[in-house]
Amino acid sequence: xxxxxxxxxxxxxxxxxxxxxxxxxxxxxxxxxxxxxxxxxxxxxxxxxxxxxxxxxxxxxxxxxxxxxxxxxxxxxxxxxxxxxxxxxxxxxxxxxxxxxxxxxxxxxxxxxxxxxxxxxxxxxxxxxxxxxxxxxxxxxxxxxxxxxxxxxxxxxxxxxxxxxxxxxxxxxxxxxxxxxxxxxxxxxxxxxxxxxxxxxxxxxxxxxxxxxxxxxxxxxxxxxxxxxxxxxxxxxxxxxxxxxxxxxxxxxxxxxxxxxxxxxxxxxxxxxxxxxxxxxxxxxxxxxxxxxxxxxxxxxxxx
Amino acid sequence: xxxxxxxxxxxxxxxxxxxxxxxxxxxxxxxxxxxxxxxxxxxxxxxxxxxxxxxxxxxxxxxxxxxxxxxxxxxxxxxxxxxxxxxxxxxxxxxxxxxxxxxxxxxxxxxxxxxxxxxxxxxxxxxxxxxxxxxxxxxxxxxxxxxxxxxxxxxxxxxxxxxxxxxxxxxxxxxxxxxxxxxxxxxxxxxxxxxxxxxxxxxxxxxxxxxxxxxxxxxxxxxxxxxxxxxxxxxxxxxxxxxxxxxxxxxxxxxxxxxxxxxxxxxxxxxxxxxxxxxxxxxxxxxxxxxxxxxxxxxxxxxx
Numbered sequence: 277x278x279x280x281x282x283x284x285x286x287x288x289x290x291x292x293x294x295x296x297x298x299x300x301x302x303x304x305x306x307x308x309x310x311x312x313x314x315x316x317x318x319x320x321x322x323x324x325x326x327x328x329x330x331x332x333x334x335x336x337x338x339x340x341x342x343x344x345x346x347x348x349x350x351x352x353x354x355x356x357x358x359x360x361x362x363x364x365x366x367x368x369x370x371x372x373x374x375x376x377x378x379x380x381x382x383x384x385x386x387x388x389x390x391x392x393x394x395x396x397x398x399x400x401x402x403x404x405x406x407x408x409x410x411x412x413x414x415x416x417x418x419x420x421x422x423x424x425x426x427x428x429x430x431x432x433x434x435x436x437x438x439x440x441x442x443x444x445x446x447x448x449x450x451x452x453x454x455x456x457x458x459x460x461x462x463x464x465x466x467x468x469x470x471x472x473x474x475x476x477x478x479x480x481x482x483x484x485x486x487x488x489x490x491x492x493x494x495x496x497x498x499x500x501x502x503x504x505x506x507x508x509x510x511x512x513x514x515x516x517x518x519x520x521x522x523x524x525x526x527x528x529x530x531x532x533x534x535x536x537x538x539x540x541x542x543x544x545x546x547x548x549x550x551x552x553x554x555x556x557x558x559x560x561x562x563x564x565x566x567x568x569x570x571x572x573x574x575x576x577x578x579x580x
Numbered sequence: 581x582x583x584x585x586x587x588x589x590x591x592x593x594x595x596x597x598x599x600x601x602x603x604x605x606x607x608x609x610x611x612x613x614x615x616x617x618x619x620x621x622x623x624x625x626x627x628x629x630x631x632x633x634x635x636x637x638x639x640x641x642x643x644x645x646x647x648x649x650x651x652x653x654x655x656x657x658x659x660x661x662x663x664x665x666x667x668x669x670x671x672x673x674x675x676x677x678x679x680x681x682x683x684x685x686x687x688x689x690x691x692x693x694x695x696x697x698x699x700x701x702x703x704x705x706x707x708x709x710x711x712x713x714x715x716x717x718x719x720x721x722x723x724x725x726x727x728x729x730x731x732x733x734x735x736x737x738x739x740x741x742x743x744x745x746x747x748x749x750x751x752x753x754x755x756x757x758x759x760x761x762x763x764x765x766x767x768x769x770x771x772x773x774x775x776x777x778x779x780x781x782x783x784x785x786x787x788x789x790x791x792x793x794x795x796x797x798x799x800x801x802x803x804x805x806x807x808x809x810x811x812x813x814x815x816x817x818x819x820x821x822x823x824x825x826x827x828x829x830x831x832x833x834x835x836x837x838x839x840x841x842x843x844x845x846x847x848x849x850x851x852x853x854x855x856x857x858x859x860x861x862x863x864x865x866x867x868x869x870x871x872x873x874x875x876x877x878x879x880x881x882x883x884x
Contacts, residue, residue: 282830290841294795297827311799311829313838323627324830327802328809491598495615498631505632523601525615526586526628528832534617537594 278303282330284310284321288441289337289356296336313529315549316420317341317353318501325349338384339413342501357388360460365393365439368458368465369400372435375454378402379429381418383440386460390416393439405433420551423448426455443468447475448551479553482543482562487575489542489562492522493535497548499528504547504566511545511569518576532558545569582607586634588614588625592745593641593660600640617833619853620724621645621657622805629653642688643717646805661692664764669697669743672762672769673704676739679758682706683733685722687744690764694720697743709737724855727752730759747772751779752855783857786847786866791879793846793866796826797839801852803832808851808870815849815873822880836862849873 281300285293297307308328310321317338325333326346333349337356344351372378380393394404406416409425418425418438423445426436430451438446441461446468449455455472458465486492492515496508508524515522523541527534530552535541543562546552550565564572585604589597601611612632614625621642629637630650637653641660648655676682684697698708710720713729722729722742727749730740734755742750745765750772753759759776762769790796796819800812812828819826827845831838834856839848847866850856854869868876 287838287841290838291843293842294827294844308800308828308830309842311797311831311835311838311842312833313835321830323802323832327807328800328828328830493615496612496632498627503631523598524612524632526612526625526632527615528627529616529835531615531617531833534591534594534615537591538597538613538615539595540598 278305279331280306280308280329281332281334282308282310282321282325282328284314284324284333284335285356286314286316286337292336292356296334316501318421318499318549320344320351320500322346322349322500341411341413341419344500355384355388358385360386360389360439362389362392362396362439362460364460364463364465365396365437365458368456369396371465371467372402372437372454372456375434376403377405377433377435379405379407379426379433379436379453381406381416381423381426381429381436381438381446381449383445384414384417384419386440387414387417389439393437397437405429418445418448420444420448421549423450427451438468443471444551444554447472447554450476475554478556479564479568482553482556483564483568483571484575485562486543486545486564486568487572487579490521491540491542492520493525493538493541493544494522495530495544495546495548495552496524496526497528497530498526499548502548507566508545508547511547511566514573515576518573519580520576530555530559532560536560545572582609583635584610584612584633585636585638586612586614586625586629586632588618588628588637588639589660590618590620590641596640596660600638620805622725622803622853624648624655624804626650626653626804645715645717645723648804659688659692662689664690664693664743666693666696666700666743666764668764668767668769669700669741669762672760673700675769675771676706676741676758676760679738680707681709681737681739683709683711683730683737683740683757685710685720685727685730685733685740685742685750685753687749688718688721688723690744691718691721693743697741701741709733722749722752724748724752725853727754731755742772747775748855748858751776751858754780779858782860783868783872786857786860787868787872787875787879789866790847790849790868791876791883794825795844795846796824797829797842797845797848798826799834799848799850799852799856799867800828800830801832801834802830803852806852811870812849812851815851815870818877819880822877823884824880834859834863836864840864849876 409422411422426449435454439458455468457468494508512522713726715726730753739758743762759772761772798812816826
């Protein structure tokens, strides 16, 4: 049966959209491509699917993250495994020579290579531990909003190895042990602890700035897996009690220029993606996430 | 009765959001602010209203553009008139000395000053004509997608005067007569004909580039007043017949980085905002609008 199908790809995978689209069109389906930014399975193109009358949304590159029921819409999560050349893992082994117990994490793109990674590390004489994160559904997988597969392991291992592209994912790890980032794309590896510590300090600075701010914008995203209106309303009520002037800002994708146009807020709280805190430079103001709210309220009370 | 109200402001007016919000909160209402970009009354924050359970959407700065029925949601269009200092109009009169019949246009922000503008021009001895555009609802008003209040007047007048900020609105005018842009914000005035002619040439160049392109992305916006899926599907079918490889790209706000991520298209057609054609540099490829489709199809056929 021919269907109307909407294909959605995260940013790095949009380059493969036309090839995937051609496969479906060859089978006789009518294909639409979502052209909005997409950062995770929390970010499903439901409105685009509804407006185009799509019977199926094929979401590439992420596994299921949250329960979504949309009448008349089938949602298929299709992984897009990318075979990384793990040679760089092999040639990086000397850097973790002195560590016996190693925790390994990677992203959904390379999770199918986790066994191969473990094998290489074992062959070098290491004892390997993996763990399942709180929101991740696969062993050894870290998400932008959930690096707990690594953080939970930290007390039990001597070092953590991350294999994958970029620093976005491993910078989310909050760990006390050495963290070696191994990037098969850039063909390089280095310990990330300094960067993670810098990030922690920056977040602390933003928390303090936020506690001293008067006008606070609380960001709510309407993205299916990021919507936390109740948490935002609770934060607003508490901030009012504490003498602040909070407003709730509702958006899909956060538009940095729009936030600047308000020209009004001294600081922000995100109830949407917790990693928006990485974008404070682009937002132009300090920003904290929901996990930091208890600390924020304490700081404000203390300063009274 | 207290309500949940979502306030929505176009980009230039977001700076007034907190003051407006404070008025509603003082009356006891629960207020949310839309933080997405907003470019017109075609661009209503309906999904944000639905997700927050707003009973009312107050859309500032534009008058009603299209019929929208959302169960349980009242939509109020609230103009945000800005009093421009028209001194610059007075001091620019010498530039149009030689023209007897003058057509006057302005934007929704200053439409309440249209009578004053006419009076000044009359006092200087001009005969004044105004007209109502096709999509505009007020006499003398031009929109980003409808400058016909000016273009329709062109054959009947000796020159056209635009009063308002920026060049976005008057650059939409397609006219054979001198067009004087009078900007009360920048306190300057100049004839825009050269810029309009340059824009026309650039659009012609993009049309030709689009006719030679193989892979064409057809943009569909899910914004309430910009949604033209049927037109996009018709264009796709025709382009296929003509030997092209068209794809339909569905989005809300057009994200330039996402378009670049596809890394696939040689040219674009917008069935959404026709003024996206102004953003070709940001999009990184030639782009034409729906009004140019007949010319595109002709060009492709001719080149065969």
